[in-house]
Amino acid sequence: MTFEVRGLEDGQWDDWFDRTDRVFGGSAPPEERARLKAVAEVDRSIAAWDGDEIVGSAGAYSFRMSVPGGALVPTAGVTCVSVQPTHRRRGVLTSMMRAQLDDVRGRGEALAVLTASEPEIYGRFGYGVTSKQLGVNIDTTRVRLTPPAGVDDVTLRFVGLEEGLELCEAVYARVVAARPGMLARQPGWARTPLVDPPSQRAGASERLCVLAQVEGEVRGYARYAVKLDSTAGGPDGVVLVRDVDAVDPVTYAALWRYLFGIDLTSRISSYNRPADDPLLHLVSDVRRCLVSTKEGLFARLVEVGAALEARTYTTPVDVVLEVADSFCPWNEGRWRLTGDPKGAVCVRTADPADLALSVRELGAAYLGGVSLSALAGAGRVRELRDGALREAAVAFGSDVAPWLAHGF
CATH class of the missing domain: 3.30.1050.10 (SCP2 sterol-binding domain)
Structure with missing residues (x-):
């Protein structure tokens, strides 16, 4: 079997994404597809071609990632890596990884990072698991918070996702350099948390946003949804936490206290928090938080x-x-x-x-x-x-x- 690896030309991205999405189950809703197309870097997207057919894909974004010490380092964010099931075990992936890393080096980027649907794949190309993500599923009827002094001075207010975007991004920008692995928002990426397709909500509400202020200054925010449910014993809803960011511990605790107290709910679920999230030291019973961890970011020194x-x-x-x-x-x-x-x-x-x-x-x-x-x-x-x-x-x-x- 022969194939050729080369970059995309104008007008080929939609076909390229169709083939990529097929490998991942064809589950990308139109809203997510539109967001990805808006931030796509076509000149960094490559494909493996069998004649006129795309049989493999790999893309990259031009990111700046925080590293220890606080520097924001140019980093290739590898994405949309796929091989069609008809062309497995033919060297397609290896050829694309070879072409991509050569390109990353040629652009002067010393680092490449990715997230993996199948984590065992990328070690042979030099990627190592460099961060973890924490998941929690908290029984808020039996777990209480012990916040620090000052949380009562934090005021909260609802804001629309679009209306609050600039204020939330200002908070995010302040916390990026303080934690390695975070990505400075490149143009277009600020809208990533706003994508909330109804088809993906599984019965939950639309995404909500709450701003946290101290003396009129926005110092944190939370984005979440609520999925209502009930049992014979009463309401049993769950708060689905998407983002919680704050520039100081008091504001951070105030936001979690708010999330713990939402009416008609008895649980909080979040799938991606830092491995050392301060939340674990605010709760009264970590066991009832059902903490789990899994690999987050993979890094490769180019x-x-x-x-x-x-x-x-x-x-x-x-x-x-x-x-x-x-x-x-x-x-x-x-x-x-x-x-x-x-x-x-x-x-x-x-x-x-x-x-x-x-x-x-x-x-x-x-x-x-x-x-x-x-x-x-x-x-x-x-x-x-x-x-x-x-x-x-x-x-x-x-x-x-x-x-x-x-x-x-």
Whole structure:
């Protein structure tokens, strides 16, 4: 079987998306399709062609992602990766990943990230799981909040999704740099949380928005929907939380207190919160919050030196890394990383290696949420100099867990 991988031309995106959507079950509603088309970067969309038929797809967005230290680093957001079931196990995916990473490197982006429907696929291309997302399903009849002092000074008001968009985005922009893995909103992306197709609500209300203010200043917001239900014992509705962001702990707690108290509901459900969400320390009984975790963001260092220089390190570090990267061989070899909380330098070296690992492990540890020591415990990082593992593991850490607030 022969195929050709090449970029899209004008007018081919709709056919490309049709084929991609078919692989994912053909479930994209018209509203979501329109949003994706509005933010699509056609010049970063590639396809595998079998004659005149599209049999594979891969796209990318030009993002800026927060990394430890607060810098917003140019990052390729990989999306819409698919292979038609008629063309599996023919090298289609490998060829598209090859073409895409070459293009990312050519654009000067040191990082690529993605979310995965099937997480086992991307490790062989150098992507490591670098963040987790927390899910909660809280019994609000049996779990109470203990908010900090000052929550009564926070006022709340309803606002339409469109009307509140600019104010919510201003809050979001203030919190991006504080947590690795968050994406600065590129043009068009602010509307992502507003897409709320009736066909996808499964009986819930339309999405609602509440702003939190202190002395007239908007300091936080929550977006959510309510799905009403009842049992023989009375109302049993659920609050479906989409977003909660705030610039300070008091406002954050006030928003959750509001969500806990919505009439005719007895549960709160949210599928994507940070792994270290302060909510877990506000509740009286974590067990009844039914906490779950799963992989969130996958990261790939496309240029090892530039990527490691783009972030800072919690403690001084001077370590030589022996990096294996068969898929992007320009990364292979030894790199000396010297860094601290103010900055870093990472250059080629002939010095003896202190740690040996693959680029996949570097991607996992890059945002500070996965410990190099934990990876070593799994046999995926080897310590070649006594003490080097602890030194590097501490330096690579982050004071807050990395988190991707929304998919792409």
